[in-house]
Amino acid sequence: MKLDTILVLDFGGQYCHLIGKRVRELNVYSEVVRFDISPADIEELGKNFHIKGMILSGGPLSVYARNSPKFRKEILDLNIPIMGLCYGHQLIAHVSGGKIMPIKKKEYGTTYAFIDKPVDVLKNLNKKERVWMSHGDTVLSLPKEYEILAHTENCPIAAFKDRARPLYGIQWHPEVVHTEKGMEVFKNFVFRVCKCEPNWRMEDFIDNAVGEIKSEANDKKVIVALSGGIDSSVATVLASKSIGKNLTAVFVDHGFMRKGEVESIKNLFQEFDIHFVALNEHKKFLKKLKGIIDPESKRKSIGEEFIRTFEKVAKRVGAEYLLQGTIYPDRIESGYRKHSDRIKTHHNVGGLPTKMKFKKVIEPLRDLYKDEVRKIGKKLELPEKIVSRQPFPGPGLAVRIVGEVTPKKIEILQEADAIITEEIEKRRLDRNMWQYFGILTDTKTTGVKGDARAYGYTVAVRAVQSKEAMTASFANISYQILEKISTRITNELSDVTRVVYDITHKPPATIEWE
Numbered sequence: 001m002k003l004d005t006i007l008v009l010d011f012g013g014q015y016c017h018l019i020g021k022r023v024r025e026l027n028v029y030s031e032v033v034r035f036d037i038s039p040a041d042i043e044e045l046g047k048n049f050h051i052k053g054m055i056l057s058g059g060p061l062s063v064y065a066r067n068s069p070k071f072r073k074e075i076l077d078l079n080i081p082i083m084g085l086c087y088g089h090q091l092i093a094h095v096s097g098g099k100i101m102p103i104k105k106k107e108y109g110t111t112y113a114f115i116d117k118p119v120d121v122l123k124n125l126n127k128k129e130r131v132w133m134s135h136g137d138t139v140l141s142l143p144k145e146y147e148i149l150a151h152t153e154n155c156p157i158a159a160f161k162d163r164a165r166p167l168y169g170i171q172w173h174p175e176v177v178h179t180e181k182g183m184e185v186f187k188n189f190v191f192r193v194c195k196c197e198p199n200w201r202m203e204d205f206i207d208n209a210v211g212e213i214k215s216e217a218n219d220k221k222v223i224v225a226l227s228g229g230i231d232s233s234v235a236t237v238l239a240s241k242s243i244g245k246n247l248t249a250v251f252v253d254h255g256f257m258r259k260g261e262v263e264s265i266k267n268l269f270q271e272f273d274i275h276f277v278a279l280n281e282h283k284k285f286l287k288k289l290k291g292i293i294d295p296e297s298k299r300k301s302i303g304e305e306f307i308r309t310f311e312k313v314a315k316r317v318g319a320e321y322l323l324q325g326t327i328y329p330d331r332i333e334s335g336y337r338k339h340s341d342r343i344k345t346h347h348n349v350g351g352l353p354t355k356m357k358f359k360k361v362i363e364p365l366r367d368l369y370k371d372e373v374r375k376i377g378k379k380l381e382l383p384e385k386i387v388s389r390q391p392f393p394g395p396g397l398a399v400r401i402v403g404e405v406t407p408k409k410i411e412i413l414q415e416a417d418a419i420i421t422e423e424i425e426k427r428r429l430d431r432n433m434w435q436y437f438g439i440l441t442d443t444k445t446t447g448v449k450g451d452a453r454a455y456g457y458t459v460a461v462r463a464v465q466s467k468e469a470m471t472a473s474f475a476n477i478s479y480q481i482l483e484k485i486s487t488r489i490t491n492e493l494s495d496v497t498r499v500v501y502d503i504t505h506k507p508p509a510t511i512e513w514e
């Protein structure tokens, strides 16, 4: 069954992903897509989803700014309802020939909107509504085919509709909790205007995934690539529920895991009622990476070695299918869509070799974000240790060692990373962080240790806050804690002479260094 779907066009606003979530909270599926999605891309997505509406997100720029993102005008002719929020609202007005101006008194935070016509997306709203605004520009005039629905003290056109087409603009942010009737606006758009069926449910997800895996596996044997992280663990438990004894979970220890991690994963999964195989493949992976410096080549080599190892196990157990815990951001970053740029080749997506001895790769979590996978993990009663585990990339420390990977470098990074983890976790700072870890840079610098010259590695500390890893901000760790981390690393590791803190957001940087 094709799910009724609302696309959220991402203009870079802080709350873009929140819009998608709000729609899903109404049990309607939604996907965040690029702002410049073309009608052809929409048609392509339409093969899997029933696209019933589009929401244009907010964004940080003025519509007049050079390089400000614009949607493709042709999407207005698809007869799919569109609602623009904040920047999206201004953009519809701008593209249609309306006038946008910097507002005299900028509106940030709580404001009151006066609803002049409580119709369509504003149905059931009171005359005066508390809303949340964050804008420096405002729509001053609109062509006559538009009708004004609301205003605020400083903003003459706070909401509008096209008289003929299902096209709406709202200056405030209904997705933010401070907007009192925010969900009412989403309900109106999703159900009243787009006529969606509420046919998406987190609980249903489990049943659907279990059914889907069963039908895809078709009574044949399957191996699941289990790294011990939340995504692959949830995928494993779903697959086990679905096909039971036909499943073999394969944990490949490539030698790039963090300190103590291999033992803890083995101990945990040996307790599960799952056929579990753990393989030590250190030598093979190291050999494969010998001399490789380029990050993309590293990722592809690791992706290939993983597959070759899985093929070996598959042959032994007679499996025809490979199941992976790939999630949506893995696919976005690997540039799975035609017009999206390849940021990096996630080992389990773009890093897969073109030739594989598997009939198919099954990916039950392919459309979810990490926080949704966590929710499913909780529903499946996975141990808290797994559910709250910080994300760890499949290629492991190999993409946290800049340049060639050697046993010595792995050892240094494992130790440095363990110190960072310990210092963060003992202060419970991990609760507010998406990830915190060490990077071994390829820069060696001069130092002085015990009155003698030292020439050693530079370790970078990376700690970020994020909601779904598509964007991230570096974490505001106090100098005192950073000092403790730096002192411990340089004292305890003779090969390290310098520690630096990475103060770059994503974008422009990515979370991992490679």
Ligand code: XMP
Binding pocket: 299, 330, 333, 343, 344, 345, 346, 347, 348, 391, 392, 393, 394, 395, 435, 469, 506, 509, 510, 511, 512, 513
């Ligand atoms: P970046 O570095 O792209 O990472 O900002 C976004 C999130 O994805 C994780 N990551 C990966 N996960 N295979 C994975 O399973 C990979 O190849 C990979 N690369 C990055 C990263 O840790 C972060 O949470």
